[in-house]
Amino acid sequence: MKKNNVILIGFMGSGKTSVGKSLAERLSYHFKDTDKLLEQRVRDTISNIFAVHGEEYFRSLETELIRELREDMDHTVLSTGGGLPIREINSSILKDMGYVVYLRASKETTLKRLAKDTGRPLLQVDNQDKKIEDMLRIRTPIYESVAHEIVDTDDKSIDEIANLIMRSYRGL
Numbered sequence: 001m002k003k004n005n006v007i008l009i010g011f012m013g014s015g016k017t018s019v020g021k022s023l024a025e026r027l028s029y030h031f032k033d034t035d036k037l038l039e040q041r042v043r044d045t046i047s048n049i050f051a052v053h054g055e056e057y058f059r060s061l062e063t064e065l066i067r068e069l070r071e072d073m074d075h076t077v078l079s080t081g082g083g084l085p086i087r088e089i090n091s092s093i094l095k096d097m098g099y100v101v102y103l104r105a106s107k108e109t110t111l112k113r114l115a116k117d118t119g120r121p122l123l124q125v126d127n128q129d130k131k132i133e134d135m136l137r138i139r140t141p142i143y144e145s146v147a148h149e150i151v152d153t154d155d156k157s158i159d160e161i162a163n164l165i166m167r168s169y170r171g172l
């Protein structure tokens, strides 16, 4: 594991982007976000990429992107799309790139945060509750196995979460 990058993983709505920005500021690190980088790269929104090319194509873009990031990422906090660690090849790259932190959120918190969201194509379904439950069941053990640290986010503010990660990261 490289010791000069922090990688945030977790389900949609777990706070990866907000926490990532706050953490990067505290550490005086760069901040990068895989979803943003991909949108810039293909000059389109995530929703359109899914709609036009499908999920598998999007997953290939993610793998290609983190392969490139692994080569030159330094002093960076990277927040990742919620599905990125699910591909085995991706999770091994992430572990290699830096200190991986899983921001864990319950189904209830996730539902609350994402109820009105329209930018996540995988959640534009009739029964969001069931969809999130099914996805969490599959993904949670994977997130847990990839992470060097797990932070429960349900009752914590962005600042509290960033502080917790700071402390353990500094103590490495």
Ligand code: S3P
Pocket (backbone or CB within 6 Å): 010, 011, 012, 013, 016, 035, 046, 080, 081, 082, 083, 084, 119, 120, 121, 122
């Ligand atoms: C996805 C999560 C999204 C985005 C895409 C797919 C997923 O990122 O990459 O909609 O499979 O969980 P966020 O976790 O930043 O919402």
